[in-house]
Amino acid sequence: MPTIAVDAMGGDFAPEAAVEGVASVSLNTDIQCILVGNERRIQKILESVPYNPENINIVHASDVIGMAEDPHEALRRRRDASLLVACRLVEQGRAAAAISAGNTGAAVLACARHFPMIPGIRKAALASVYPRQIEYPGQDYLALVLDVGATVRCDASELVQFALMGSAYARRVSKVAAPRVGLLNMGREETKGGTVLAEAHRRLRTLSGINFVGNVEGHELATGRADVIVCEGLLGNVVLKLLEGLAEVVVDLTAAAGQRSWRWRAGLALLSSDVGRLRELTNYASYGGAPILGFEHVFIKAHGRSTGQAIANAIKVAAKAARDRVPEEIRAAIAELR
Amino acid sequence: MPTIAVDAMGGDFAPEAAVEGVASVSLNTDIQCILVGNERRIQKILESVPYNPENINIVHASDVIGMAEDPHEALRRRRDASLLVACRLVEQGRAAAAISAGNTGAAVLACARHFPMIPGIRKAALASVYPRQIEYPGQDYLALVLDVGATVRCDASELVQFALMGSAYARRVSKVAAPRVGLLNMGREETKGGTVLAEAHRRLRTLSGINFVGNVEGHELATGRADVIVCEGLLGNVVLKLLEGLAEVVVDLTAAAGQRSWRWRAGLALLSSDVGRLRELTNYASYGGAPILGFEHVFIKAHGRSTGQAIANAIKVAAKAARDRVPEEIRAAIAELR
Numbered sequence: 228m229p230t231i232a233v234d235a236m237g238g239d240f241a242p243e244a245a246v247e248g249v250a251s252v253s254l255n256t257d258i259q260c261i262l263v264g265n266e267r268r269i270q271k272i273l274e275s276v277p278y279n280p281e282n283i284n285i286v287h288a289s290d291v292i293g294m295a296e297d298p299h300e301a302l303r304r305r306r307d308a309s310l311l312v313a314c315r316l317v318e319q320g321r322a323a324a325a326i327s328a329g330n331t332g333a334a335v336l337a338c339a340r341h342f343p344m345i346p347g348i349r350k351a352a353l354a355s356v357y358p359r360q361i362e363y364p365g366q367d368y369l370a371l372v373l374d375v376g377a378t379v380r381c382d383a384s385e386l387v388q389f390a391l392m393g394s395a396y397a398r399r400v401s402k403v404a405a406p407r408v409g410l411l412n413m414g415r416e417e418t419k420g421g422t423v424l425a426e427a428h429r430r431l432r433t434l435s436g437i438n439f440v441g442n443v444e445g446h447e448l449a450t451g452r453a454d455v456i457v458c459e460g461l462l463g464n465v466v467l468k469l470l471e472g473l474a475e476v477v478v479d480l481t482a483a484a485g486q487r488s489w490r491w492r493a494g495l496a497l498l499s500s501d502v503g504r505l506r507e508l509t510n511y512a513s514y515g516g517a518p519i520l521g522f523e524h525v526f527i528k529a530h531g532r533s534t535g536q537a538i539a540n541a542i543k544v545a546a547k548a549a550r551d552r553v554p555e556e557i558r559a560a561i562a563e564l565r
Numbered sequence: 566m567p568t569i570a571v572d573a574m575g576g577d578f579a580p581e582a583a584v585e586g587v588a589s590v591s592l593n594t595d596i597q598c599i600l601v602g603n604e605r606r607i608q609k610i611l612e613s614v615p616y617n618p619e620n621i622n623i624v625h626a627s628d629v630i631g632m633a634e635d636p637h638e639a640l641r642r643r644r645d646a647s648l649l650v651a652c653r654l655v656e657q658g659r660a661a662a663a664i665s666a667g668n669t670g671a672a673v674l675a676c677a678r679h680f681p682m683i684p685g686i687r688k689a690a691l692a693s694v695y696p697r698q699i700e701y702p703g704q705d706y707l708a709l710v711l712d713v714g715a716t717v718r719c720d721a722s723e724l725v726q727f728a729l730m731g732s733a734y735a736r737r738v739s740k741v742a743a744p745r746v747g748l749l750n751m752g753r754e755e756t757k758g759g760t761v762l763a764e765a766h767r768r769l770r771t772l773s774g775i776n777f778v779g780n781v782e783g784h785e786l787a788t789g790r791a792d793v794i795v796c797e798g799l800l801g802n803v804v805l806k807l808l809e810g811l812a813e814v815v816v817d818l819t820a821a822a823g824q825r826s827w828r829w830r831a832g833l834a835l836l837s838s839d840v841g842r843l844r845e846l847t848n849y850a851s852y853g854g855a856p857i858l859g860f861e862h863v864f865i866k867a868h869g870r871s872t873g874q875a876i877a878n879a880i881k882v883a884a885k886a887a888r889d890r891v892p893e894e895i896r897a898a899i900a901e902l903r
Contacts, residue, residue, distance in 0.1 A: 376751055379759040413714055413802035420799055421717040445803040446810025461758055462800055464751035465783040466807060472784025473811055 228257040229323030229549040231542050232313040235264030236291040237329020239532050242268055245328065248538025250278035258546045261322055263288050264309040288312040291329075294531060298332030302340065310334060314341035317524045323549035324525035326516060326541045328533040334526065335377045335519055342522035345554060347561045351521035352389050353377040353460070353528065354396065355467050362451030367401040370448070371455045372411075373520065375467045378460035383426035386410065386457055387434070388561065392520040393455035394437050395556040400548055401454070409443030409453030411462060417442070427457075436560060515540030518548060520557065525549045566595045567661030567887040569880050570651040573602030574629040575667020576876075577869050580606050583666065586876025588616035596884045599660055601626050602647040626650040629667075632869060636670030640678065648672060652679040655862045661887040662863035664854060664879045666871040672864065673715045673857055680860035683892060685899045689859035690727050691715040691798070691866065692734065693805050700789030705739035708786070709793045710749075711858065713805045716798035721764035724748065724795055725772065726899065730858040731793035732775050733894040738886055739792070747781030747791030749800060755780070765795075774898060853878030856886060858895065863887045 235245040242264055249260045250273060259282055262269050266287040273283070288309040292301040301308065310329055316322040318341045327334050335353055344351070354373035361368055373393050378385070390408050397406035410428055412420040417428045419442060431439040443453050448466065458466070515537065516529035525548045529541040573583040580602055587598045588611060597620055600607050604625040611621070626647040630639040639646065648667055654660040656679045665672050673691055682689070692711035699706055711731050716723070728746050735744035748766055750758040755766045757780060769777040781791050786804065796804070853875065854867035863886045867879040 379751070411803060413717070413799050424799075445806025445808075448807055449810040461751050461762075462803060465749060465800060465804060468783025469786055469804060469807060470783075470811075472787040473808075 228259065229546050230259040230261060230321070231545050231549075232261045232263055232286075232316040232322035232325040233538070233542060234310045234313045234325065234327035234329055235262045235269055236288070236309040237294075237327040237334075238529065238538075239294065239328075240534060241291075241328065243272055244533055244535045245538050246272040247276055247535030248533075248542060249283060250276045251535060251539045252542050253279040253282035256282075256543065256546075258282065258542060260284070260542060261286050261313075261316060263313040263316065264291070265289075286312060286316065292333045294330050296330060296333070298330060298336050301330065301333050302336050308333075310337050311341070314338065314526075317526075318342065324527065324545040326527040326529055326538070326545045328516075328529040328531055328538065328541070331376065331528060331531075334528050338519050338522050338524075338526050342524045342526070344521055345523055345558045345561060347565055348388060348392075348521040348557075350374075350381065350385050350388070351377050351519060352392060353519050354393060354517040355463075356515075356517045357467070357470055359449050360451050363407070365403060366451050367397070367403055367454060369401070370453065371397055371401075371406075371517065372448075372463055372467060373455070373457065374460040375463035376460045377519070380461065381423070381459040383423050383430060386423070386427040386459070387430050387564070388521075390431055390434075390437060390439070390455065390457045391560040391564065392557050393457060395560050396518055396520060396548070396553055397455050399551040399553045399556055400544060403454055405438040406454040407438055407440045407452065408455045408457065409440050409447070411448075411456050411458035411466070412442035412444065414444065415442050431457075434564075436563060515544040518553070523554050523558075525553060566597065567884050568597040568599060568659070569883050569887075570599045570601055570624075570654040570660035570663040571876070571880060572647045572651045572663065572665035572667055573600045573607055574626070574647040575632075575665040575672075576867065576871050577632065577666075578872060579629075579666065581610055582871055582873045583876050584610040585614055585873030586871075586880060587621060588614045589873060589877045590880050591617040591620035594620075594881065594884075596620065596880060597622070598880060599624050599651075599654060601651040601654065602629070603627075624650060624654065630671045632668055634668060634671070636668060636674050639668065639671050640674050646671075648675050649679070652676065652864075655864075656680065662865065662883040664865040664867060664876070664883045666854075666867040666869055666876065666879070669714065669866060669869075672866050676857050676860050676862075676864050680862045680864070682859060683861055683896045683899060685903055686726060686730075686859040686895075688712075688719065688723050688726070689715050689857060690730060691857050692731060692855040693801075694853075694855045695805070695808055697786065698788050701745070703741060704789050705735070705741055705792060707739070708789075708791065709735055709739075709744075709855065710786075710801055710805060711793075711795065712798040713801035714798045715857070718799065719761070719797040721761050721768060724761070724765040724797070725768050725902070726859075728769055728772075728775060728777070728793065728795045729898040729902065730895050731795060733898050734856055734858060734886070734891055735793050737889040737891045737894055738882060741792055743776040744792040745776055745778045745790065746793045746795065747778050747785070749786075749794050749796035749804070750780035750782065752782065753780050769795075772902075774901060853882040856891070861892050861896075863891060 352374040356369040516527040527545040690712040694707040854865040865883040
């Protein structure tokens with residue numbers, strides 16, 4: 228199994244969540260982890276949890292990039308930040324992939340600085356995953372949407388590349404042989420959404436090696452129509468945050484009502500399995516993060532609110548993506564395109 | 566009270582829903598309605614419900630535009646369609662406003678054909694309303710989002726005009742003195758979202774006569790941060806359909822589970838008031854429709870699934886918007902801009 232560099236200092240619950248996640252992975256898998264961050268703090272947390280020392284190394288980093296910091300500014304000023312040190316370990320071949328629950332913009336920039344881009348790729352993409360209804364046999368319960376914020380506006384060529392990258396990732400990581408790829412749009416008709424989307428639709432439809440199911444409308448994001456949803460960053464970012472926001476409203480409603488009323492507590496107990504399906508939307512712990520795609524190395528961005536369990540899942544996803552050579556899969560798909 | 570032209574034949578439950586809605590309005594208000602459509606069918610439904618004949622007229626229209634028809638094609642071929650006849654009644658001064666639950670694209674085109682555009686308006690906008698959390702005193706429980714599909718891409722000037730139109734409508738119809746206007750974007754910072762959104766942000770911030778609260782992110786759509794959310798049609802359309810789709814998942818889950826399990830039925834009974842808040846999202850009956858803005862006349866587009874109660878509410882909204890001179894309010898705001 229590959230070695231994973233883990234940014235121990237990124238995320239709302241760092242460094243505890245990262246260290247606990249690594250400790251848990253060390254006991255249950257053969258994955259080697261390098262915890263990158265404040266060595267003394269990491270050591271202290273490790274002393275409080277069970278772990279397998281044979282599977283864990285620590286590399287000290289003296290600085291941290293805050294969640295709300297301006298990414299460009301942070302990368303310029305904090306050269307010894309844990310995120311950057313983790314990426315350098317991958318760059319130097321000491322790790323096969325990196326993960327972080329920290330500042331998303333900084334993670335995208337760190338990849339761009341330290342990882343070579345796959346030949347022919349025009350723009351990197353930040354993906355995200357979210358649970359939705361399953362409609363087809365073998366479908367993963369998580370859908371992949373990209374881009375969700377590495378870009379703002381995209382042209383047709385960039386959208387086609389996102390489709391190929393997302394499809395390659397889903398094939399390798401979700402083990403879906405022919406992931407259903409959809410183009411997020413304002414209507415099913417192929418001419419919808421202006422010239423860029425119409426051109427992307429036309430090219431995706433005629434592309435071999437991809438299972439293009441056509442345009443996907445907003446309401447279809449909640450269904451199993453597509454496994455990989457392609458869009459420009461502005462659209463993907465708004466949609467993703469809306470999904471998360473609505474899920475939090477559901478959780479807030481049930482939590483607040485649970486505190487205030489015995490009726491709600493009783494009702495929730497009766498309903499638990501189905502309310503659970505709604506709550507799953509905010510259960511970042513079970514997702515394991517999503518990739519930043521377009522580079523020669525694997526980087527998994529875990530949610531900022533990741534718990535130890537979420538970090539453990541992100542490490543497993545990163546190890547799977549590195550072991551199954553997702554970047555090579557993407558490189559081959561892009562090479563075929565040219 | 567003004568006279569409202571009602572497209573009796575548009576919508577999934579036409580003509581029954583439209584006729585029942587008009588009948589109910591005729592008993593409870595002084596609003597005059599003209600039912601436009603197949604006279605015999607309308608008469609037959611009227612015979613089965615209580616209504617006040619003094620408040621209802623019928624104007625025959627021999628044709629209907631289907632929900633799934635291509636709008637351009639339909640307008641070219643169906644010159645006597647109920648939607649077009651209703652718009653002509655407004656054009657001729659026989660009605661003060663029109664409403665329809667039919668084909669949305671055809672409704673936008675019908676307005677463009679029969680209503681003069683307000684001087685200076687560059688593009689008409691289709692608005693929509695949805696319920697969200699309330700955070701400020703006096704806030705309406707419905708937020709207004711525009712554009713949701715009359716446009717695809719927009720420049721900064723068009724977005725600024727959408728802000729002024731939406732704000733004017735919310736002031737008059739929701740009776741909120743200074744509606745909170747937000748620009749849908751991928752981050753709070755004023756430079757986010759590319760040149761068009763940054764330019765729109767800069768202009769909205771310096772505009773007098775509008776309560777601009779800044780950029781609104783996806784998750785904030787579920788909150789009370791803004792009363793009027795401004796975006797280009799592609800983005801608004803995807804967001805609106807996603808909101809509707811998720812609400813339907815919630816309703817489906819509760820309905821399907823209710824059928825299959827006594828536990829769910831018992832749980833739902835206990836939870837009813839709070840599940841009701843989620844269900845409200847698909848309760849189109851209570852919304853009353855949303856305006857097509859930019860024209861000298863009022864047009865209210867009701868949801869395709871409108872029931873009789875929804876049509877009745879849409880008629881009341883149309884009467885209020887016409888009586889309170891929403892187009893004049895918009896004209897004044899746009900004139901000030903120039």
